[in-house]
Amino acid sequence: MNRKLILPIVTLLVMLACTLPAVAGTPTLDVSVISATQTAAALLTAVLPGEGDATAVVPETAAPPEGGEPTPGLPPEGGGPSQDGIQFIAYIRDGQLLVTDVSNNVQGGTTQYTLAGESDQVSDLAWSPNGEFVVFVSSAGSEPHVFYIFALGQSSPVDLGAGSAPAWSPDSQSVAYIGASPNENIWVTTIENPAPRQLTFENNFAWGRPVFTPDGESLIVAGTSRDNLGASGNTSFSLEYLELDGSGIRSPLPGLEPFDG
Numbered sequence: 103m104n105r106k107l108i109l110p111i112v113t114l115l116v117m118l119a120c121t122l123p124a125v126a127g128t129p130t131l132d133v134s135v136i137s138a139t140q141t142a143a144a145l146l147t148a149v150l151p152g153e154g155d156a157t158a159v160v161p162e163t164a165a166p167p168e169g170g171e172p173t174p175g176l177p178p179e180g181g182g183p184s185q186d187g188i189q190f191i192a193y194i195r196d197g198q199l200l201v202t203d204v205s206n207n208v209q210g211g212t213t214q215y216t217l218a219g220e221s222d223q224v225s226d227l228a229w230s231p232n233g234e235f236v237v238f239v240s241s242a243g244s245e246p247h248v249f250y251i252f253a254l255g256q257s258s259p260v261d262l263g264a265g266s267a268p269a270w271s272p273d274s275q276s277v278a279y280i281g282a283s284p285n286e287n288i289w290v291t292t293i294e295n296p297a298p299r300q301l302t303f304e305n306n307f308a309w310g311r312p313v314f315t316p317d318g319e320s321l322i323v324a325g326t327s328r329d330n331l332g333a334s335g336n337t338s339f340s341l342e343y344l345e346l347d348g349s350g351i352r353s354p355l356p357g358l359e360p361f362d363g
Contacts, residue, residue, distance in 0.1 A: 183229050183234075187205065189205045190203055190254070192227055197216075197222045197223045198214050198216045199216045199227060199236065200214050201236070215257065215258075217259070218242075219242055220240075221242055221249055222242050223240055224241075225239050225246070225266075226238060226239040226267070228269070228270060230274035231270055231272055234252060234254055235250050235252055235270075235274060237250040237262075237270065238251075238268075239267075245264050245282045245283070246266045247261055247262070247263065247264050248263060248264075248277065260296065261296075262277055262279070262291050262293070266280050267309075267310075269312050269313050272314055275293060276314075278290045278313075278314065279312070280309050280311070280312070286308070287303060288300075288302045288344060301344060301346065301348060302323075302325075302352075304327075306328045307327055308328050310363075312344070315343070320346055321346065323342055324340065325339070326338070337362070339360060341354075342354050342355065343355065
């Protein structure tokens, strides 16, 4: 091809790629994803295929991590928890906990994990960090209880104890929560062979939702005596470390001032 014609042709093709609307189901060339390190020859190959070549050139995607497998426990960008590339979303409908396959932004099968009158009237839920379990609060009984399910297949809710405001440990093996009245202290249990352990021993005390530290060695908690609560529940709180050994020992986070909440 005459070299004097190359630049005008490339310019025209780029302008068309930027201005023409995409036809449904037809891939288009997005010049913004072409690496700046590509040579002029490679660019000409992409937009000016050789004679008889009807195959569109698609920019290569980023290489997968070494070993070819995604990092466990990390959901794909823009998606929810996943297993083997399948994505899921957990939600509450009519008081029931449901999990739906939403792989590739297409709704698939839906599983209801709660039972009417036994584990429904769900008011709170949270995915485990590894994307395999969902913990939730059911008010079906006389007091709220914390349950969990294996959310990637058929399973029945497992009752972890009376309480609310559950939080997962980083390894997805334990759940901390606030106990139900009259013992509204902080509790923790493993999900395998649940055995709730009481971590605080306060009376007439109001706790916020606990959260595990990133290393899973302790909790960060906030609470105050109910005698300090204003008419609207407003008071001053401090964030503290709470040990998991059952000693009830709490220590302030260094350098953090009390805050209103």
